[in-house]
Amino acid sequence: MSAATILRLQQKTSRSFNGLGWPSYVALAILAITAVAVCAPQILAPGNPLAINPADALQSPSPVHLFGTDESGRDLYTRVIHGAAASLGIGLAATAIGVGLGAILGFTAGLGPKLVDSALGRVFEVLFALPTLVMALLFITIIGGGPTASILAIGLATIPGYARMLRSRVRGIAQSGYVEWARLDGVSPLRVFTRHIAPNSLWPLVSAATLGVGQAIVWVSALGFLGLGALPPSPEWGAMLNSGRTYIATAWWMTVFPGLAIVVTAAALTALGRRLAKLGIA
Numbered sequence: 001m002s003a004a005t006i007l008r009l010q011q012k013t014s015r016s017f018n019g020l021g022w023p024s025y026v027a028l029a030i031l032a033i034t035a036v037a038v039c040a041p042q043i044l045a046p047g048n049p050l051a052i053n054p055a056d057a058l059q060s061p062s063p064v065h066l067f068g069t070d071e072s073g074r075d076l077y078t079r080v081i082h083g084a085a086a087s088l089g090i091g092l093a094a095t096a097i098g099v100g101l102g103a104i105l106g107f108t109a110g111l112g113p114k115l116v117d118s119a120l121g122r123v124f125e126v127l128f129a130l131p132t133l134v135m136a137l138l139f140i141t142i143i144g145g146g147p148t149a150s151i152l153a154i155g156l157a158t159i160p161g162y163a164r165m166l167r168s169r170v171r172g173i174a175q176s177g178y179v180e181w182a183r184l185d186g187v188s189p190l191r192v193f194t195r196h197i198a199p200n201s202l203w204p205l206v207s208a209a210t211l212g213v214g215q216a217i218v219w220v221s222a223l224g225f226l227g228l229g230a231l232p233p234s235p236e237w238g239a240m241l242n243s244g245r246t247y248i249a250t251a252w253w254m255t256v257f258p259g260l261a262i263v264v265t266a267a268a269l270t271a272l273g274r275r276l277a278k279l280g281i282a
Helices: 003-018 022-039 076-111 114-128 132-143 147-174 177-184 189-202 204-225 237-247 253-279
Strands: none
Touching (some): 022 076, 076 114, 076 147, 076 204, 076 237, 147 189, 177 189, 189 204, 204 237, 204 253, 237 253
16 A cells, blocks of 8 residues: 555544544543443442342432432442443444354355345345344244343344345445456455455444444343343343333332433444444444
């Protein structure tokens, strides 16, 4: 790669990050706090999320208990902070499965024989027509419930979307002029793939995966709310919503604060992913 090309890429990246805008910086700040909650929750909430204290059951938000307490007297602020690892971890793992397997199938469809492309294309269309949550519930009924099952179900359910997007991208790049020139110049197929097709095809998955993590967190929480994901007393946000729905008329904070954590985190990831896609970074 020439010095001029490197300079143009650096200038483009610099302009892109300078054009993120304040909503993206707010999203980055929220995600930074979430990252601290995932990696070192004791910094933000030094208590034990599973510690019960019946004497403090169902206390409303106060300076002592910022988010109130649940039916067992557990501090909800501590549980929400410590629950970030479970909710975000499951969302990241599910997205990794979806992106990884989707990339394999997308490259296979985009670069394989027409018969393989046609067959996989029909499968993608059929599966893509089904809502992701419906597909996840279908997989849950087959493999059972629990956090591991949630990861697999949501990961498998998101494969068609990533594969279909990558297949379209790969087909366009494989037929582009600079790839044709590389082939005519005697460059080996493997080098064409690793140097031209793969890098230009995979970068858009970054913004798609950022959006996908936010969506996966919502779907994981939905499964937890239905009792098909993590189970109480786990501080996973969806499981907390499931526990709080019984007391929603008398202890609104049990559902409001876990719900806000889901909404804010998913919104931050979505805002950042959309901005990256719009700026062309990914």
